Amino acid sequence: MITRTIATCQTQEWQKQLSEAFTSVKSLLEYLKIPKEQFPHWAQAEKDFPLRVPKAFADKMSAGDIHDPLLRQVLPIHEETIPVSGYTDDPLMERDANPTKGLLHKYRSRVLVILGSACAVHCRYCFRRHFPYQDNGLSQQEFNDIVQYVGRFPEVNEVILSGGDPLISSNSRLKRLIDALETLPHVSRIRFHTRTPVVLPDRIDADFISLVENTSLQVVMVLHCNHPQEIDPAFSQAMTHLKQAGVTLLNQSVLLKGVNDNAAVLTQLSEALFSAHILPYYLHLLDPVAGASHFDVEEPIGVSLINELLASLPGYLVPKLVREEANQPSKSPIPLVNESSNSL
Numbered sequence: 001m002i003t004r005t006i007a008t009c010q011t012q013e014w015q016k017q018l019s020e021a022f023t024s025v026k027s028l029l030e031y032l033k034i035p036k037e038q039f040p041h042w043a044q045a046e047k048d049f050p051l052r053v054p055k056a057f058a059d060k061m062s063a064g065d066i067h068d069p070l071l072r073q074v075l076p077i078h079e080e081t082i083p084v085s086g087y088t089d090d091p092l093m094e095r096d097a098n099p100t101k102g103l104l105h106k107y108r109s110r111v112l113v114i115l116g117s118a119c120a121v122h123c124r125y126c127f128r129r130h131f132p133y134q135d136n137g138l139s140q141q142e143f144n145d146i147v148q149y150v151g152r153f154p155e156v157n158e159v160i161l162s163g164g165d166p167l168i169s170s171n172s173r174l175k176r177l178i179d180a181l182e183t184l185p186h187v188s189r190i191r192f193h194t195r196t197p198v199v200l201p202d203r204i205d206a207d208f209i210s211l212v213e214n215t216s217l218q219v220v221m222v223l224h225c226n227h228p229q230e231i232d233p234a235f236s237q238a239m240t241h242l243k244q245a246g247v248t249l250l251n252q253s254v255l256l257k258g259v260n261d262n263a264a265v266l267t268q269l270s271e272a273l274f275s276a277h278i279l280p281y282y283l284h285l286l287d288p289v290a291g292a293s294h295f296d297v298e299e300p301i302g303v304s305l306i307n308e309l310l311a312s313l314p315g316y317l318v319p320k321l322v323r324e325e326a327n328q329p330s331k332s333p334i335p336l337v338n339e340s341s342n343s344l
């Protein structure tokens with residue numbers, strides 16, 4: 001049954017869906033039957049970072065609901081264009097951390113490879129929103145340089161494909177990189193950081209499954225779901241295929257005001273993830289990126305949400321609350337006991 005579903009899915013089907021994604025506020029709001037007069041000021045925000053939403057993701061939104069938590073993540077709004085002090089274009093100073101094009105080496109045992117800067121969806125809170133999205137992917141030479149760089153660091157045992165979104169790359173491109181990494185004896189794991197299966201579940205096609213099934217590397221996939229409504233049967237089925245192929249499935253979320261800053265929603269998210277064979281990994285505090293301040297949830301609120309989750313979920317369904325800071329040896333864990341909780 002499952003095999004047949006995969007076999008009949010055409011390899012290029014996801015690319016077609018990607019090319020048909022909504023790319024304007026007008027067309028998305030029309031599709032969702034929301035009068036556009038309710039958003040008078042989006043023009044500049046849309047110009048700064050264009051809208052991009054595959055239909056499969058729009059179909060998970062509630063028609064007519066301007067407050068839909070999925071819509072809020074992708075809709076350009078007026079607040080984005082108001083400068084807020086402390087919010088910058090490159091909060092993580094990543095432009096300084098890449099020794100060779102397309103590679104970030106911030107943490108000791110793992111490197112992050114940016115295969116391309118495109119994504120299947122544009123998330124308004126993303127710290128990459130100011131990066132040059134029109135950049136092309138890596139050339140063959142740049143690709144070789146990356147593999148050579150990793151070869152020089154025996155302590156690197158894991159290569160993380162990120163972006164942009166690595167699953168925008170074709171299966172053949174991914175296979176070339178995996179084949180090259182397999183020749184490095186100290187690399188044992190490959191990890192995908194991706195939101196594509198959430199917004200375009202058909203991306204997990206038969207060729208991709210056979211790619212992850214046949215590599216000698218252990219494969220980890222870190223999904224990016226922020227709200228339980230993002231987990232629907234098509235997504236869950238894709239996750240089942242990956243699990244059957246031996247992939248370890250984890251999820252990272254960003255704590256977002258008006259989307260998931262609520263213990264009931266986060267509890268449902270953890271439960272829904274686990275039903276789809278995924279364990280919660282990180283809950284990130286927002287990076288202070290210009291244009292995203294209206295999504296910010298203050299750290300003490302994040303701490304009290306995690307404490308509520310600890311009281312209602314098994315430990316393995318509670319994500320680690322972290323912040324990403326420049327020049328640190330890892331993500332920074334947020335302590336769960338602080339002065340304000342002592343006084344409660």
Ligand SMILES: *Cc1c(COP(=O)(O)O)cnc(C)c1O
Binds near residue numbers: 104105107
């Ligand atoms: C987040 C990140 C990683 C992965 O960190 P983990 O804690 O292993 O998930 C690796 N490199 C960079 C540059 C990162 O930003």
Ligand code: SF4
Binds near residue numbers: 118123127128163195
């Ligand atoms: S990198 Fe991730 S969070 Fe940022 S726009 Fe792409 S999919 Fe969204």
